[in-house]
Amino acid sequence: MSTSSRTFSSGIPWQPSRRNLLQLSGLGALGLTLAACSGPSVTEDTARAKTTATTDWSTITPASEITWWSNHPGASKAIEEELIARFAKVHPEITIKHVTAGANYDEVAQRFQAASSTSNLPDLVISSDVWWFRYFLNSQIMPLDDVFKHLEVDTSDFNATLYSDYEFDSQHWAAPYARSTPLFYYNRDLWAKAGLPDRGPATWAELEEWAPKLAALLPADGAPLGLDTGTSWAGWWMENVIWGQGGAYSKDWTVTLDTPEAEAAGDFIRALFNDSKVAGLGTDTSADFAAGIFGSMVGSTGSLKGLLEAATFNLGTSFLPDGPKGSGVPTGGTGLAIPASRTPEQQLAAAMFLAFITDADNTAYFSQNTGYMPVRTSAQEGAIMTEVYATTPQFRTAIDQLETKTRTQDWVRVFVPGGDQIITEGIEQMVLKNVPAATAWASITPRLQKAFQENVEPYL
Amino acid sequence: MSVLVPVRAKVPAAGPARRAARRRAGADAASYVTMIVAVAIMSVPLVWMLFASFKQPSELYSLPLQWLPTSLDPANYAQVADTLPIGRLFLNSLGLTVVGASLKMLLGLCCAYALVFLEFPFKKAIFALVIFALLIPAQITIIPNYTLVASLGWLNTYQGVLVPGLASAFGTFLFRQHFLTLPASILEAAQLDGAGHWRRLWGFVIPMSLPTIAAVGLVSMVAEWNDYLWPFLVIDNAELMTLPLGLTLLQNVDGMNNWGVLMAATVLVTAPILAVFLVLQRRLVAGLTAGAVTG
Numbered sequence: 205m206s207t208s209s210r211t212f213s214s215g216i217p218w219q220p221s222r223r224n225l226l227q228l229s230g231l232g233a234l235g236l237t238l239a240a241c242s243g244p245s246v247t248e249d250t251a252r253a254k255t256t257a258t259t260d261w262s263t264i265t266p267a268s269e270i271t272w273w274s275n276h277p278g279a280s281k282a283i284e285e286e287l288i289a290r291f292a293k294v295h296p297e298i299t300i301k302h303v304t305a306g307a308n309y310d311e312v313a314q315r316f317q318a319a320s321s322t323s324n325l326p327d328l329v330i331s332s333d334v335w336w337f338r339y340f341l342n343s344q345i346m347p348l349d350d351v352f353k354h355l356e357v358d359t360s361d362f363n364a365t366l367y368s369d370y371e372f373d374s375q376h377w378a379a380p381y382a383r384s385t386p387l388f389y390y391n392r393d394l395w396a397k398a399g400l401p402d403r404g405p406a407t408w409a410e411l412e413e414w415a416p417k418l419a420a421l422l423p424a425d426g427a428p429l430g431l432d433t434g435t436s437w438a439g440w441w442m443e444n445v446i447w448g449q450g451g452a453y454s455k456d457w458t459v460t461l462d463t464p465e466a467e468a469a470g471d472f473i474r475a476l477f478n479d480s481k482v483a484g485l486g487t488d489t490s491a492d493f494a495a496g497i498f499g500s501m502v503g504s505t506g507s508l509k510g511l512l513e514a515a516t517f518n519l520g521t522s523f524l525p526d527g528p529k530g531s532g533v534p535t536g537g538t539g540l541a542i543p544a545s546r547t548p549e550q551q552l553a554a555a556m557f558l559a560f561i562t563d564a565d566n567t568a569y570f571s572q573n574t575g576y577m578p579v580r581t582s583a584q585e586g587a588i589m590t591e592v593y594a595t596t597p598q599f600r601t602a603i604d605q606l607e608t609k610t611r612t613q614d615w616v617r618v619f620v621p622g623g624d625q626i627i628t629e630g631i632e633q634m635v636l637k638n639v640p641a642a643t644a645w646a647s648i649t650p651r652l653q654k655a656f657q658e659n660v661e662p663y664l
Numbered sequence: 665m666s667v668l669v670p671v672r673a674k675v676p677a678a679g680p681a682r683r684a685a686r687r688r689a690g691a692d693a694a695s696y697v698t699m700i701v702a703v704a705i706m707s708v709p710l711v712w713m714l715f716a717s718f719k720q721p722s723e724l725y726s727l728p729l730q731w732l733p734t735s736l737d738p739a740n741y742a743q744v745a746d747t748l749p750i751g752r753l754f755l756n757s758l759g760l761t762v763v764g765a766s767l768k769m770l771l772g773l774c775c776a777y778a779l780v781f782l783e784f785p786f787k788k789a790i791f792a793l794v795i796f797a798l799l800i801p802a803q804i805t806i807i808p809n810y811t812l813v814a815s816l817g818w819l820n821t822y823q824g825v826l827v828p829g830l831a832s833a834f835g836t837f838l839f840r841q842h843f844l845t846l847p848a849s850i851l852e853a854a855q856l857d858g859a860g861h862w863r864r865l866w867g868f869v870i871p872m873s874l875p876t877i878a879a880v881g882l883v884s885m886v887a888e889w890n891d892y893l894w895p896f897l898v899i900d901n902a903e904l905m906t907l908p909l910g911l912t913l914l915q916n917v918d919g920m921n922n923w924g925v926l927m928a929a930t931v932l933v934t935a936p937i938l939a940v941f942l943v944l945q946r947r948l949v950a951g952l953t954a955g956a957v958t959g
Contacts, residue, residue, distance in 0.1 A: 273900075281913060303900040307912035311896065318807060318897050322814035490920045495725035510920025514721040 259548045261354035266298055266553035270327035273305035275312050277330070277382035277538055278506050278574030287561045287570065294560065298553050309335060309436075309538055320344060327554040331378045331541040334436065336370060337619040340377045341663045345541040347375035351555040361564070361580050365610045370539055378539035379562055380579040382506075382570070385533050385610055386441050387602055388525065389493065389511060390500040392518035397421055404500070404522025408448065408472065411500075411525055415482040418499040427484025429476075430498030433635060434487070439617050439627040441502045441524075443534040445469045447611070448527015453627060454616035457660070459652045461630075461645035465529070470641025474634040485635065490514075504536065505602040509575040512596065521598040523605045533609040537576060568592075575599070577606055616652050621659045626651050710934070717741070717928040724923055740928035744914070747925075750932065752903065753910040757889060758936075760906060764826050765884035772835030772880060777865050779836070780843040781851070791840065797833035803893070810897055824898045829891075835880045842876040843869065882944045889937045907933045 276284060281304070288300045306312040309332035319325050320342070331339060339345040352359055359367060359376070366380035388404040395402060398417040405411035411429065418428035431441060439453075446452060449472065451465025460466060476483040486492045486501075493501040494514040502524065503511075511519055524533050540562075542554045560566065564580045568588035571578040578584055584603055593600045616623045626648050633644040716724060717740055718733035744750060778784075779791055809828040818824030846869065854864050870877065892908045899905055911933065914926050 276913070279914070304902065304905075304909075304913060305900060306896065311912075315897055315900075318810045319814075321807070321811050322819075324814050324819050488921070491725060491923065494721070494920075507920045510922070514725055514920060516722055516725065 258350055259551075261351055261548075261552060264548045264552045266295075266556055267327075267547065267549040268297060268553075269299040269301060270550055270553045270557065271301040271303055272328040272554075272557070273303050273312055273316070273326035274330050275306045275308055276304065277309075278509075278576055280382070280570070280574050283570055283573045287566055290566065291557055291560050295556065298556065300557060305330065313338075316344075325543050325545060327546050327550045328540055328542060328558060330381075330538050331370075332538040333369065333536055333613065334618050334624050336378045336539060336541055337372065338621055339541060340372060341621075341660065343544055345377050346544040346551060347373075347377055348379060348542065348555065348558075349375050351542075351552065352376075352379075352559065355555060355559050357559045361582050362562075363577070363579055363581055363584075363606065365535060365606070365612060366577070366579050369535060369612055370541075378541040379558055380577075381538055381540045381562060382574065382576045383535060383537040383539070383579055384505040384576055385535050385602060385606055386444065386502050386524055387505050387508070387605065388500065388522045389503055389507070390520045390522065391493070391496070391515075392520040394418060394421055394496075394499050394517065395520065402520065404520065405525045408445070408525045408527055412476075412480060412482055415480065419481070422499055423497060425484075426492075426497040426499070427481060428499045429483045430486045430489040430493050430501040431483050432486055432489045432503075433632055434628065436624060437628075438631040438635075439624045440534055440536055442469070442473065442627070442631055443613060443617070444502075444524045444532060445473055445527065447532030448525070448530055450527070450529030453614035454652075456615055457656055459616055459649050459656075461649050461652075466645055467641045469527070470631075470634050470645055473631070474638060474641060477635045478638045505577060505599075506537070506575045508596070508598060508602070512598070519598060521601040523601065523609055531609055532611045533605055534613045535606075535610050577602065616656070619660065620652060620655045622655050623652055626655065710938075713927050713930055713934070716924060717931045719924050721922065721924060740924040741932075743922075743925045744929045744932065748910045748913055748929070749902065750910070753905055753907045754932075754936075756904060757906040757908075760822065760825055760895075761885050761888040763822075764829065764888040765881055767826070767830050768832040768835055768884045768888075769877060769881055771830055772832050772839050773865065773870065773877070775831075775836045776839030776843055777861070777869060779840050781861070781864070781869075794833050794836050794840075797831075798837065806894070806897065809894075813898060819898055820901045820904060821898075822904065825895050825904075829888075829894065832880075832884065835884065838876060838880055839873070842873055846872055878944050882941065885940060886937055 272284075272288075274284060284302060288302055291298070291300065303326065305315050305326070309330060312330045313332070313335045316325070316329055316339070329339075329345075331345065336345070349359075362380060363383075366383050367376065369380070370376045370378040390404055392402060395418075398414070398421055400414055400417065405414060415428040419426075422428065432438065443453070446466055446469040449465045449469040451463050451469055452460050453466075454460055473483075477485070484498060486498065489498065489501045490503055490507050490511060491514075492498050493503075494511060494516070496517070508521070524531075540558050542551050542558070546554070561570070562579055564578075564583040564586060565588070567578045567580050568583040568586055570576060571583070572588055572592050578586075578589055583589055584607075589603070593603075617627055618624070630644045630648040633639040633647065634641055712731075715731060715733055718736050718738070719730075720737075720739070723730055723733060775794075779787060779794075805828075813819060813824045813828060816824075818827070850868060850872075851864055854868050859867060890908060891906070895906050896909055896912075899909065911926070911929055914922070914929055
């Protein structure tokens with residue numbers, strides 16, 4: 205991943221100007237209602253929290269109490285409480301205050317942004333794929349490399365894609381925690397009735413071939429494939445389609461939606477919904493799929509457990525289909541970050557807890573109970589996960605896809621504040637209004653460029 | 665000899681009367697149809713929510729759609745009780761709603777009384793500010809309020825939830841409009857009898873304003889009961905959480921929501937305020953229309 209220096213040629217550490225601060229802080233209030241689509245809000249204190257000095261962790265004693273803000277991804281409150289109890293056995297001197305900081309990633313971010321101007325910050329915070337970079341830009345979180353080195357955390361055992369998702373400026377700003385990828389789920393009973401092989405389509409073209417047979421067996425308001433629109437969903441699964449056409453949302457910071465590949469991807473999806481009717485829209489696609497309205501769906505690996513319980517048919521899983529010019533699957537979910545403004549004692553205790561809950565045994569335990577990915581390579585073939593594969597063979601698909609198909613997301617979606625929202629609006633133009641891809645992409649490209657120029661570029 | 669012939673009153677032709685009656689009947693029928701459709705649109709989701717709260721996932725996701733649950737199995741409610749400290753959440757919501765709505769009304773009454781019955785400089789300008797406050801989205805004030813509450817050490821306290829929202833521009837406006845319609849003679853008589861402002865407010869103005877008070881009270885109670893964003897920001901202690909905050913514990917971000925359990929929890933959140941609303945609905949309508957003809 206290419207990086208850019210945050211230090212001037214004179215060696216003076218980067219600091220935002222007053223104008224830059226005002227640009228961002230003006231968005232603060234809006235950030236609460238438009239969390240997913242606003243720019244970062246910073247204060248002078250947090251912006252200046254970043255210094256070139258590094259902490260000598262060997263001289264620090266961990267704090268006796270730290271606070272962890274979580275939204276309990278995958279309904280994992282009880283699982284997280286168990287992880288805290290396990291940590292307490294190993295480190296009885298450190299107490300973890302476990303806080304429900306919101307119902308989803310955006311709500312945690314809202315709370316974190318609001319609290320940034322006060323001392324009421326957590327010591328460990330949920331930092332999703334589209335939020336951690338905003339925290340980094342605001343200098344709200346600290347790099348983990350030094351403290352992990354001090355704690356002798358084997359970072360090479362983290363899944364390479366998942367760990368590199370949090371890398372910028374040659375440092376890692378969060379660690380993977382509740383991580384997922386999109387999976388292709390299909391109704392095996394329906395597949396059998398349609399006389400199709402018991403596997404997902406290898407390519408999108410193959411799904412189009414199979415669609416008429418599936419449509420004939422589905423209710424009138426159903427569709428062979430269900431896809432969610434809406435922020436954080438459409439932009440996520442669309443990455444697979446655009447990569448499969450040989451395109452991308454962006455190359456580093458340059459928006460690349462004006463390429464023939466991006467246009468082909470957009471028009472393919474537009475036709476899938478509006479012409480061939482292979483795809484249908486759902487606001488809760490999982491529920492519609494479980495009810496038999498959709499024959500298949502693209503959904504998070506985090507849905508696997510719930511779908512197995514809810515579906516009245518045999519559930520199949522497979523990799524996302526390839527495109528004519530390749531493949532690629534985005535990762536998703538959330539990591540955990542340590543706020544920069546906390547004391548070194550609190551930061552060290554938080555890092556100890558973070559290292560503990562993401563170690564091989566605990567990530568496997570978390571994965572077993574939630575359906576998220578084990579974030580450690582060694583955990584993937586450990587005893588716990590082997591048992592999971594035996595009882596839930598569908599989960600093996602997710603692990604294999606993670607190892608062979610995933611790639612780091614396009615920067616303009618996950619690093620540019622509001623990028624995901626803007627991309628979603630472009631996709632919805634094509635899907636809901638049948639707007640040609642060239643027109644839809646052209647309408648959002650200037651907005652993405654402006655968002656980068658105003659909310660990212662001045663801080664790099 | 666002249667004969668007096670009684671003059672017969674002209675009876676209007678039966679046709680127009682019948683037509684008018686038919687028109688009235690048609691209008692009534694249209695009104696009823698409109699009302700039934702409106703009631704259905706509003707009540708069907710509530711009925712579905714109630715039925716769904718007794719369903720297991722297999723019933724919820726069955727095709728064709730199955731309205732009635734196979735049994736009134738309270739398993740979903742039991743799961744809500746297992747997952748959430750529902751009693752504690754209910755008491756927190758109840759306490760904050762009653763205290764918050766009462767204080768809002770008290771402040772609104774006093775403020776409106778001052779704006780109508782007291783003479784002081786810049787009265788119109790102050791009322792204009794009240795109107796202007798109605799135009800400002802609450803979200804705009806959240807960050808300043810949060811910073812203030814944090815600096816006062818009120819995070820994770822009941823006063824932190826209550827105090828920033830106590831000044832109700834809506835209540836003040838509605839009370840003021842109603843007070844302008846009250847007969848001045850009664851209040852003048854009370855003044856001549858030596859009643860001070862406080863006595864006039866409690867002895868005369870409030871008894872004559874019960875429908876409006878009920879309306880403002882109900883709107884305030886609904887707002888307090890359903891409030892999510894502000895309590896969510898101020899409270900992170902599970903002991904102090906309200907029912908809407910508790911619902912977040914039942915949601916699944918990347919996974920699949922158990923809609924039966926969520927519906928059961930939503931019934932528990934909705935039912936109390938719905939009951940209050942049904943009891944006070946007549947007063948609400950009377951209160952909201954009181955003072956409507958006054959400038």
